[in-house]
Amino acid sequence: MTRLVEVPVQFDDRSFDQFAAAYAQAADGERVLFDAHAAEWASPYGLVGLLAAGEAAGRRERPLLTVPANTEVVSYWARAGFFREAADLFEIHGKVPRTKPATESEVLLPVTPVRAAEDVHAVVSTIQQRASAILAKELGLDPKATMGFAMALSEACQNIVEHAGAGGWVAVQAYNWRRKLARRVVVIAVADAGVGFRHSLEPSQAKRFGDRWGDAAALEAALIQGTSRFRDPGRGQGLAGIRRYLARWEGKVAIRSGTARIAIVPRWDDDVPLRDGLPAFPGSQVLLIIPEQGSAQA
Amino acid sequence: MIQHIKVHEVLQQSVAGFYADLVTRPTGRAVRESIERALPAGTIAVMDFTGVGCLDYSCADEIVAKLVREKVRVLLLRGTSDAHRDAIEPVLLGHGLAAVCERPDGTLHVIGAREPAAALLDELVAQQVAARTPGGAIALTAA
Numbered sequence: 003m004t005r006l007v008e009v010p011v012q013f014d015d016r017s018f019d020q021f022a023a024a025y026a027q028a029a030d031g032e033r034v035l036f037d038a039h040a041a042e043w044a045s046p047y048g049l050v051g052l053l054a055a056g057e058a059a060g061r062r063e064r065p066l067l068t069v070p071a072n073t074e075v076v077s078y079w080a081r082a083g084f085f086r087e088a089a090d091l092f093e094i095h096g097k098v099p100r101t102k103p104a105t106e107s108e109v110l111l112p113v114t115p116v117r118a119a120e121d122v123h124a125v126v127s128t129i130q131q132r133a134s135a136i137l138a139k140e141l142g143l144d145p146k147a148t149m150g151f152a153m154a155l156s157e158a159c160q161n162i163v164e165h166a167g168a169g170g171w172v173a174v175q176a177y178n179w180r181r182k183l184a185r186r187v188v189v190i191a192v193a194d195a196g197v198g199f200r201h202s203l204e205p206s207q208a209k210r211f212g213d214r215w216g217d218a219a220a221l222e223a224a225l226i227q228g229t230s231r232f233r234d235p236g237r238g239q240g241l242a243g244i245r246r247y248l249a250r251w252e253g254k255v256a257i258r259s260g261t262a263r264i265a266i267v268p269r270w271d272d273d274v275p276l277r278d279g280l281p282a283f284p285g286s287q288v289l290l291i292i293p294e295q296g297s298a299q300a
Numbered sequence: 301m302i303q304h305i306k307v308h309e310v311l312q313q314s315v316a317g318f319y320a321d322l323v324t325r326p327t328g329r330a331v332r333e334s335i336e337r338a339l340p341a342g343t344i345a346v347m348d349f350t351g352v353g354c355l356d357y358s359c360a361d362e363i364v365a366k367l368v369r370e371k372v373r374v375l376l377l378r379g380t381s382d383a384h385r386d387a388i389e390p391v392l393l394g395h396g397l398a399a400v401c402e403r404p405d406g407t408l409h410v411i412g413a414r415e416p417a418a419a420l421l422d423e424l425v426a427q428q429v430a431a432r433t434p435g436g437a438i439a440l441t442a443a
Contacts, residue, residue, distance in 0.1 A: 119324040149383030156323040156356040
């Protein structure tokens with residue numbers, strides 16, 4: 003039997019729970035068909051999240067993927083590097099253009115696999131070459147902020163290598179965020195279908211939280227308290243560093259893992275700091291948003 | 301005697317691939333282990349970051365914090381950018397440690413935890429490695 007999972011028309015962090023709810027319905031033994039034919043737009047978060055879903059579903063049986071019907075959309079997904087990765091995970095239905103991942107300015111980093119420390123090096127090297135001009139000229143960030151951006155990206159990717167127990171993907175794009183801000187943003191999205199924060203931190207943190215222990219408590223421990231599964235006191239600083247960097251540039255960080263989602267919400271956003279009881283989704287999905295500086299709206 | 305460490309060179313020698321960035325724990329560990337092999341315990345060391353691109357928290361912790369905590373008496377950081385110090389300082393603070401930083405004009409200041417910081421410059425002066433300048437700052441007497 004095949005389970006249909008619709009990819010939202012506008013696929014981003016806001017519609018991700020709708021996608022996760024459909025995905026969570028799939029039972030063991032069911033093949034999953036991810037239907038993206040109606041998709042009109044996907045953020046980097048949507049694209050790497052879809053790959054994570056494909057990887058998780060593929061542990062049962064290779065899932066199917068129907069590509070967007072809109073040729074411009076499918077072309078953009080191709081230029082964003084999505085299909086290069088999707089080809090290994092899905093049985094793809096629909097015409098996919100033979101396009102190399104983009105060198106256009108919006109795609110600062112096409113969808114890129116992260117499996118080992120070497121991948122993080124490659125990501126950091128690439129982003130420094132490409133992001134500097136965008137961050138300084140289009141977002142009004144101090145040119146020195148590029149290094150901090152690379153550092154935040156490195157730490158976000160290392161969460162996969164160190165904690166996920168599986169590979170994942172990262173993508174970085176710059177675009178106009180009309181709906182929310184009416185200004186440009188740079189978005190880093192990182193997703194994996196690994197063990198998630200709760201499983202990673204359980205041996206060291208579950209006792210401390212007692213009955214409260216769960217996905218939400220694990221996210222709180224990691225992002226707010228800076229705890230790590232390692233006893234080494236130097237561990238757990240990566241997410242704290244990301245928070246510091248984003249606070250300096252009025253940025254946002256949100257992490258979804260299992261059935262919970264935590265966010266550090268800047269004043270321009272109306273997101274909820276902590277949500278629990280969401281539809282279960284494997285691994286972890288990290289979203290970092292850095293807005294254009296100067297004209298922040300409350 | 302002051303030991304000199306050129307971090308970019310150690311990075312090139314320690315890790316396969318031509319990396320300019322000090323990122324990831326495994327890279328940091330490899331670089332620190334290379335440094336440790338050539339560094340006598342309890343020494344005063346100058347660590348030169350010239351040529352190093354991005355330094356993340358993981359590497360700052362693996363290299364700088366662990367050397368300060370376990371290997372050297374005083375660690376002096378040279379050739380650091382604002383971004384390097386942004387990574388190093390919180391890591392040192394997290395461990396309650398401090399290191400000496402050399403400004404481009406050669407004068408020294410301390411970053412990290414307040415308590416050990418006060419003693420570091422005194423130690424350098426006492427060892428005659430550093431001295432007060434006419435302007436009242438402290439600078440190395442011999443690089």
